[in-house]
Amino acid sequence: MSCALSIKNLTCQYDAQTVLESLSLEVEQGQIVCLLGASGCGKTTLLKAIAGLLPLTSGQMSLNCQTIDDGENWLPP
Numbered sequence: 001m002s003c004a005l006s007i008k009n010l011t012c013q014y015d016a017q018t019v020l021e022s023l024s025l026e027v028e029q030g031q032i033v034c035l036l037g038a039s040g041c042g043k044t045t046l047l048k049a050i051a052g053l054l055p056l057t058s059g060q061m062s063l064n065c066q067t068i069d070d071g072e073n074w075l076p077p
Helices: 043-051
Strands: 003-014 017-028 058-063 066-069
Touching: 003 043, 017 043
Parallel strands: none
Antiparallel strands: 003 017, 003 058, 058 066
């Protein structure tokens, strides 16, 4: 199976507040993923970054082998 979503060392910030730091994740095509965590831990921030609604502070994100964000170049929805 090929990797449908690849996230490497993702960091997201709101102003000076770091919400996600050095997060890495790979999701295979057809795989079902569930995000669990306490309130305020960054679940919605991660989903916004994946959807292209929030640029990354650093890291790299690829969807179907196409880079959609690498912290410098951002391909919004």
